[in-house]
Amino acid sequence: MNYLTDIFKRSAMALVAIATIGLAGCSDNDSPAPVVPPVVSPVMQDYSVTVTNLTANQPMSPIAVVAHTSDSKLWSTGMAASVALEVLAESGDNSDLADENGVNELVIGAGILVPGGAETISLSLAPADVADLSVVTMLVNTNDAFTGTTGFDLAALAVDDTTTLRVIAYDAGTEANSEAKGTIPGPADGGEGFNTDRDDNDKVHGHPGVISADDGLADSVLSAAHRFDNPVMTIKITRTQ
Amino acid sequence: MNVNQVTKALLLGSLASLPAAAAELEISVTNLTHGNYFTPILIAAHDMDSHLFQAGEMATPALQKMAEGGDIADLDAAVTGAGGVTAANPAMGLLAPSARVESIMLDSGDMTHLSITAMVLPTNDAFVGLDAWKIPTEAGRYTFTLNAYDAGTEANDEIINGGGMVGTPGIPAAPGGDGGMNATGIMDSSSNDKVHIHPGVLGDTDLSAGASDLDSRIHRWLNPVARVTVVVK
Numbered sequence: 478m479n480y481l482t483d484i485f486k487r488s489a490m491a492l493v494a495i496a497t498i499g500l501a502g503c504s505d506n507d508s509p510a511p512v513v514p515p516v517v518s519p520v521m522q523d524y525s526v527t528v529t530n531l532t533a534n535q536p537m538s539p540i541a542v543v544a545h546t547s548d549s550k551l552w553s554t555g556m557a558a559s560v561a562l563e564v565l566a567e568s569g570d571n572s573d574l575a576d577e578n579g580v581n582e583l584v585i586g587a588g589i590l591v592p593g594g595a596e597t598i599s600l601s602l603a604p605a606d607v608a609d610l611s612v613v614t615m616l617v618n619t620n621d622a623f624t625g626t627t628g629f630d631l632a633a634l635a636v637d638d639t640t641t642l643r644v645i646a647y648d649a650g651t652e653a654n655s656e657a658k659g660t661i662p663g664p665a666d667g668g669e670g671f672n673t674d675r676d677d678n679d680k681v682h683g684h685p686g687v688i689s690a691d692d693g694l695a696d697s698v699l700s701a702a703h704r705f706d707n708p709v710m711t712i713k714i715t716r717t718q
Numbered sequence: 719m720n721v722n723q724v725t726k727a728l729l730l731g732s733l734a735s736l737p738a739a740a741a742e743l744e745i746s747v748t749n750l751t752h753g754n755y756f757t758p759i760l761i762a763a764h765d766m767d768s769h770l771f772q773a774g775e776m777a778t779p780a781l782q783k784m785a786e787g788g789d790i791a792d793l794d795a796a797v798t799g800a801g802g803v804t805a806a807n808p809a810m811g812l813l814a815p816s817a818r819v820e821s822i823m824l825d826s827g828d829m830t831h832l833s834i835t836a837m838v839l840p841t842n843d844a845f846v847g848l849d850a851w852k853i854p855t856e857a858g859r860y861t862f863t864l865n866a867y868d869a870g871t872e873a874n875d876e877i878i879n880g881g882g883m884v885g886t887p888g889i890p891a892a893p894g895g896d897g898g899m900n901a902t903g904i905m906d907s908s909s910n911d912k913v914h915i916h917p918g919v920l921g922d923t924d925l926s927a928g929a930s931d932l933d934s935r936i937h938r939w940l941n942p943v944a945r946v947t948v949v950v951k
Binding site: 682 | 751923942
């Protein structure tokens with residue numbers, strides 16, 4: 478959904494609220510009570526999402542927290558990545574996710590999530606927008622590794638309920654894991670981010686891990702410290718209101 | 719969501735005293751690896767006392783045959799002989815890296831637990847496994863991931879030499895045509911002869927020599943190696 482649709486939806490709810498109050502005021506009383514301007518705001522449902530980077534030395538790109546409809550997952554293993562996901566997985570830029578079908582809200586984290594770091598991101602949704610949640614970020618010292626979850630059912634959470642997920646690293650399948658100089662955008666290289674070529678198997682799959690020069694990949698700019706194992710991130714989702 | 723749902727279902731299932739009703743299952747399996755194939759998959763519904771394998775226990779001869787050579791016939795016969803039901807080889811051959819087989823239908827009848835195995839190829843004796851997952855009695859969609867296990871029956875020498883028979887060292891084949899040759903072999907000093915989580919393969923980048931015939935750029939994986947969705951109807 479886009480911004481205009483959202484505005485429209487809130488206006489429609491306000492009209493319903495006014496109409497309800499108007500009817501309530503229609504009584505037989507000859508001296509109606511003073512008119513109090515109604516406070517019109519939809520009752521929002523609030524969530525907090527706390528992510529922790531579990532890796533040794535893989536900074537994560539700004540976290541994208543995405544509220545979307547239940548039929549619009551951001552990826553599916555075994556299937557080709559969308560261009561928006563490819564851009565994120567190769568460069569860390571998550572802004573294209575806002576334009577994906579079915580996306581109601583995109584909330585972006587404060588910045589790079591360092592290894593060992595944690596961050597809490599808040600999300601406030603109109604009831605009509607409460608459906609599925611996705612959280613996604615790039616492991617920036619890789620060619621196209623990302624992690625997160627997609628299609629978490631927010632409706633399953635009552636107020637004060639918490640679910641914690643431990644998630645694995647995925648390979649977008651859009652860029653060969655060459656680990657070569659100039660191909661990795663993170664601080665290990667400072668190389669290229671997104672390019673339109675798809676020179677891997679073009680299916681989202683479990684990431685095989687990085688090899689590194691220390692483990693026999695001669696041209697790799699990565700070292701043993703950049704290796705990782707699953708899980709790579711925890712995601713704690715709480716409904717706060 | 720799914721872990722939570724599964725946990726909830728297990729709790730409910732253990733509390734319920736009702737006998738399990740026949741369940742129609744629709745199953746999909748996704749190979750999550752970058753460059754490894756799954757040999758013919760065996761999906762088995764069986765009673766609560768049966769297992770295709772158990773971590774920490776010795777592999778049965780039937781499991782060894784599957785893990786070293788991909789042959790599921792003996793496992794299949796063992797399940798059906800004990801009154802279980804199976805979906806054997808639903809991908810009709812190999813399941814390619816990052817590929818999915820779906821719409822596998824299995825009527826579990828009065829069988830209460832589900833197991834899955836397939837060899838991970840090319841490896842010496844790695845297999846993807848699900849051990850006796852309690853089939854939820856509550857209808858719904860359940861998703862979970864599977865790890866790669868080491869059958870503990872063959873040294874992981876990483877030499878591709880056609881060795882798929884039980885007791886024959888070596889790896890049967892690299893189906894992707896991406897294996898090497900003339901490797902001197904990895905010295906596997908592990909003495910663990912029980913089924914255990916696979917440590918992963920090493921590989922190297924030398925396709926005509928080196929210690930391993932596997933390619934470290936293609937054949938490595940991190941667990942989990944498969945995602946399974948079971949729809950209980």
